[in-house]
Amino acid sequence: MAIRRVLRMGHPLLRQVARGLVPAEIGTAEFQALVTDMADTLHDYGGIGLAAPQVGESIRVALIEIRGGPTRYGELAAMPLTVFVNPVIEVLDPVTAGHWEGCLSVPGLRGWVERPQRVRVQYTSDRRERRTLELQGFNATVFQHEFDHLDGHLYLDRMTDLTRLAFEREF
Numbered sequence: 001m002a003i004r005r006v007l008r009m010g011h012p013l014l015r016q017v018a019r020g021l022v023p024a025e026i027g028t029a030e031f032q033a034l035v036t037d038m039a040d041t042l043h044d045y046g047g048i049g050l051a052a053p054q055v056g057e058s059i060r061v062a063l064i065e066i067r068g069g070p071t072r073y074g075e076l077a078a079m080p081l082t083v084f085v086n087p088v089i090e091v092l093d094p095v096t097a098g099h100w101e102g103c104l105s106v107p108g109l110r111g112w113v114e115r116p117q118r119v120r121v122q123y124t125s126d127r128r129e130r131r132t133l134e135l136q137g138f139n140a141t142v143f144q145h146e147f148d149h150l151d152g153h154l155y156l157d158r159m160t161d162l163t164r165l166a167f168e169r170e171f
């Protein structure tokens with residue numbers, strides 16, 4: 001196990017489109033070592049999601065773990081630590097709602113972002129199983145935020161009103 005350093009905004013790797021994994025790459029010792037490092041890193045930094053590009057690996061892998069209930073970000077439905085490989089998001093309802101988002105790659109800031117609140121996610125699990133999830137509300141926002149990292153986007157790119165960007169200490 002190892003805690004990795006999370007890359008911060010300005011590092012070019014955060015702006016790259018990450019490559020998808022082929023099935024043979026999923027579940028290998030190298031893959032499992034990366035997933036373990038990402039879980040350790042996520043726990044150490046105290047986040048709810050982490051995408052592989054944030055720890056310097058430009059591949060389409062993300063981890064999400066939601067404890068549920070009221071958080072500093074808002075009300076969330078719980079989800080155990082889950083590994084998403086090659087996730088694809090489909091918007092089920094284009095109506096958006098806003099939430100305050102934060103990001104381990106943009107430490108110390110919070111920004112108000114409007115996103116669709118009903119989405120379907122298709123992905124491959126860490127056991128190479130094809131899976132589908134439907135999400136709503138703030139959980140839908142969390143997934144869109146994490147998977148945006150795989151396309152080189154940060155939540156700041158999604159903001160339409162920069163007056164609603166604040167330092168946590170002033171927030």
Ligand code: NI
Nearest residue numbers: 102103104105
């Ligand atoms: Ni982020």
